[in-house]
Amino acid sequence: MAKTRTAQTFFELFDGIIEANIHADRIGNSDSYRDCKKCIERYHKAHGKGQLTFNKITVSWLNNFDRWMSTEGRSNTSIGKLTKSRGLSETTRGIYLRELRAALNTPVNNKAIFDSEAYPFGDKKFVIPTGNSSNKKIALENEVLRMLLEVTGLTPAQERQGHFGFFFLF
Incomplete structure (x- = not known):
């Protein structure tokens, strides 16, 4: 029987998914969700106000988060006194955004997080990047x-x- 998620906050939801993956011995998945969560935490620390709640995840939020990931998404690299912000590849951004979408599709207390109108993904809403040909393996x-x-x-x-x-x- 599926375990009911009782997350009250966005990050509690991620913690529950990470923990479930660890218990199911899906360590790679748990690591990937953990990395995604860390990236979202860095973004929210830099640009968010208050607690990150489910209703703050909108098309506009996703567009801003994706733009931030493309320019500043990696942890800063420090060389001496020089600190450099680097962006994530389109492929990595797509992975993180698919994990975010999967997390938001997870029912909390046996209820969907979003109704169909508020759901931020899909046609004429936010579309997840799929990678480009510049890093295609040949x-x-x-x-x-x-x-x-x-x-x-x-x-x-x-x-x-x-x-x-x-x-x-x-």
Whole structure:
């Protein structure tokens, strides 16, 4: 039987989901939700007022959060006195936003968090980015792989280096 969530706040909901994933031995999922929660906490600390409640998660909030993630979403990196803010990739932003959507789709006290009109995701509302082609992985063609394997005239040291390099391609 499914456990009833009794979260009163947004972050309590995330804590419950993280805990449920740990108990179900889905450690990767719990880590991913934890990272998403930390990102939302950083955003809310910088831009939010008061407690983050479910009704504050609107299309406008999601657009602002996504924009913030694209420019400042990572933890700051400090090198000496220089502190640099970096954005998250479109893929990571999409992962966090899908986890946020999944969390908001989780019933609390056997009731949906949003009615259909207030639900911020979907057509003509907030659409989650899906990644772009700039970080798309492209496989080498078979002919190129064959050429790499059939290279001749190498010294034993070069051949060994080539084997290590080839090994780390996969």
